[in-house]
Amino acid sequence: MIRFVLSRGIRAALIFVVASVAVCYGLRVAPGSLADIVTNPLNRAFAVKDLEERLGLDEPVIVQYFVFVRNIMGGDFGVSFISNRSVTEIIATGGLNTLKLGGAAAILTYFISVPLGIMAAARRNSVIDQGSMLIAVLGMAIPNFFLAILLVRLFAVELRWLPAAGQGGIKHLILPAVVLAAEAIAINLRLVRASVLEQLSRDYIRTLRAKGASERRVVWIHAFRNALPPVITFGGVMLRTLLGYTLVVEVIFRYPGLGFELVDSVLKRDYAVAQALALVFIAGVVLFNFLADLGHHLAEPRIRERGAAG
Amino acid sequence: MTQTEESELRDTIEQYRNARLTRRDFVQRAAVLGISASVAASILAACGGGGGGGGTTTGEEGQPVQGGVLRMGYDRAFQKLDNVVGPWADEPFTAIYEVPIIRDPGGKFVSSVAEAWEFSSDGLTLSMKIREGLKFHSGAPLTAANVAEDFNIFRTTGVTANFWAPVKNVEEGENNSVVLTLSKTNYGLIETISTLFQSIHNEASRKAAGEGWGATTVDATGPFTLKTFKPASEVVVERWPDYPGSGVPFVTNKGPAYLDSIRWVPILEPANRANEIETGSVDIVKSPAAQDISRLQSNDDLVVLELQELSNYFITIDRTRGALGQPGVAQAMSHAIDRQALVDTVFFGHAVPTYGPIFPAYRWYDPGVEAYNEYDPDKARDLLKSAGLSELRFTLLTQNQPIQVQVLEAVGGMLREVGITMEVKAVEDAAFFPDMFAGKPDAFMFKWLWESPTDNMRFFGRVPSWDYNGNPPKSMAGIDAWESAATEEQLEKACRQVQLAWAEELPFIPLVTQSLVWVHHKRVHNFRPTQTSIYPLFNDVWIEA
Secondary structure (H helix, E strand, O other), rough: HHHHHHHHHHHHHHHHHHHHHHHHHHHHHHHOOHHHOOOOHHHHHHHHHHHHHHHHOOOOHHHHHHHHHHHHHHOOOEEEEOOOEEEEHHHHHHHHHHHHHHHHHHHHOOOOHHHHHHHHOOOOOHHHHHHHHHHHHHHHHHOOHHHHHHHEEEEEEEEOOOOOOOOOOHHHHHHHHHHHHHHHHHHHHHHOOOOOHHHHHHOOOHHHOOOOOOOHHHHHHHHHHHHHHHHHHHHHHHHHHHHHHHHHHHHHHHOOHHHHHHHHHOOOHHHHHHHHHHHHHHHHHHHHHHHHHHHHHHHOHHHHHHHOOO | OOOHHHHHHHHHHHHHOOOOOOOHHHHHHOOOHOOOOOHHHHHHHOOOOOOOOOOOOOOOOOOOOOOOOOEEEEEOOOOOOOOOOOOOOOOOOOOOOOEEEOOOOOOEEEEEEEEEEEEOOOEEEEEEEOOOOOOOOOOOEEEEHHHHHOEEEHHHHHHHHHOOOOOOEEEEEEOOOOEEEEEEOOHHHHHHHHHHHHHHHHHHHHHHHHHHEEEOOOOOOOOOEEEEEEOEEEEEEEOOOOOOOOOOOOOOOOOOOOOOEEEEEOOOEEEEHHHHHHHHOOOOOOOOOOHHHHHHHOOEEEEEEEEOOOOEEEEEEEEOOHHHHHOOOHHOOOOOOOHHHHHOOOOOOEEEEEEOOOOOOOOOHHHHHHHHHOOHHHHHHHHHHHHHOOOOOEEEEEOHHHHHHHHHHHHHHHHHOOEEEEEEEEEEEHHHHHHHOOOOOEEEEEEEEEHHHHHHHHHHHOOOOOOOOOOHHHHHHHHHHHOOOOOOOHHHHHHHHHHHHHHHHOOOOOOOOEEEEEEEOOOEEEEOOOOOOOOOOOOOOEEEO
């Protein structure tokens, strides 16, 4: 187990270093710089050069990268040139909001897709199964920005049940969380159904039934437990997909999370913010992958045994 | 327009505002004064209230109520609220800053921080008397010395430093006045001084704030102070209780603002703007999607105000580049474009075609430009043929914004009809500006937004260079006349000269001016954007509890 955690940890650290180079370099070689965005076209000729010198943007990219790494090592993520707020503060406030949104979407995903997927498998070709598959198809087919527009028109504008955008209580979380979770619910639903169906066709299930185990126990305990590994593996993919989609959903719903801040900072070439937030997102993805690997390791006895033997 | 007519127009506007005239009466009187129906409609929209306005009045009835938070939906992400070198003047500018002089709804310059101004008889000295008793948010007194200091910053390192070139000295004069000495006559300086990037600030505070100016600190003279600046999510300003009162004649509240605070939120997705005003999550929204405007107009809880934006979409082609530089090519392209179709299809009628470089609601707009550049595809083909071109192909660079891409898709289709193939390359702003200013693309499209349209011609004629824009002799002569005008009459004459020359020579090809649309709830009162300013003032605005 320790060996497993260590090897994954080293891999994650390497990914993180490579990603930091890619982020820093990518932002610098993208056309235009911070100076092009924050100077007025009317006095651009004078201001761009002045600003690049003041902010060290005229230094080679490699120098800028090492300055960036040195600052991070010292715990200094820098200050936004646009808002003059510390990046740490932006991460703290936006990160909490994104965590709430992502958490709500993840909860929604599992609370809907797992029971529905099991029921669909247990009652194959029933109305529940057909209905679940319809939900899955729609969830995968409708682009999330379009779904957002539909849901806002219906629940905010027409029915007035929920706010159209912004931040506040739980009510403000519902629509963004549903939009964020829609595709994950669809994919997870199909995965759970397929995985449980596969287990239900196995010999040990027939043996359990022959021994008189109740159908509920067979499906919800035995089949589901053995169907878990692929669902857990997909969990890592799903969580990082959710994280990626927050970029879109937060902009649509004017939800002040990290996604919103990242999009804004990249478009404005606010390097300090964009670099730090990109690394936060990358760290999130690396962490979710690690947790998925760990979960898979713990849930799959054969892998565990192989690890112990090795 | 003569002085008498101008005075009559002002009286007419005042009577309409005080509900002593109906809309019909207003339009009839305006017509007598030589004002077109479209301009009269714009003035009516700007005035808001008045006689029998129906669904588009601002509802000035009732006594103003002190307090409340006004929630504004804004159509852009915010930039630093920096009046000296900021990239963009966002809406909170008019809440926290004040300009030296300002345009009234009729376009006449009136007092704000300065109470009077006068050019010397030779036109080489401009004296401005600063109002007494003013102070900054920090409590520091505002004197002519502060204004002189600001003007010196603006003319050396400010956004509009180019426009200040004729000013060779600025110093404090007698009796709380500022004296500007010019190297040549330049009456148009007044136009520059009234723009938002000439807002008065406390230079000592700006120096102390460093990079925090416009984000964490603004020490200016407007009725509100900056509280929160989070560009991606909100900007909040609070009432300044010690505000000495507005010097602007058309602001009726002469004390501190009625509102406790104003909170702006960026609503970047156009379709969401209508949703947010309909659901009440904001009280006012700017620039809803064009296709949503008619729905909003039919909503009894809302007031829709529509003005012409102080802007213009235009296309510029590189005249130094082979076929694009052939005589008549720009004119051919212009004749191939059906501007009214752009207005009807892309903007759903919420725009006006522009055949010259300036929007039609401008006080010195010359309708003579409409004789040029009319839609005539046959003429376009003939012009191309005369230039010896059977076909023409080029790539146009634009900012990657949906409306600009839609305009260009439509224009591209129209050009194809006459044998011109235009490939559109849409890029984000950070990539657009360096290429545009370096003159890299074959052509580019841009939209200027500025309160002094002729100054735009001065500037964009040189972007990326006069060579790129064909060195148009008549237009350049018109710009020279504008830059050396000694009186308002000469300035107006130069403005008209520039417009007509521009329409003929086409250093850039004008397309359309889109509407500036504001939608507010009826519980908001005295919200009065004007046709002559980019943003409204907020000191009169109040909101029902």
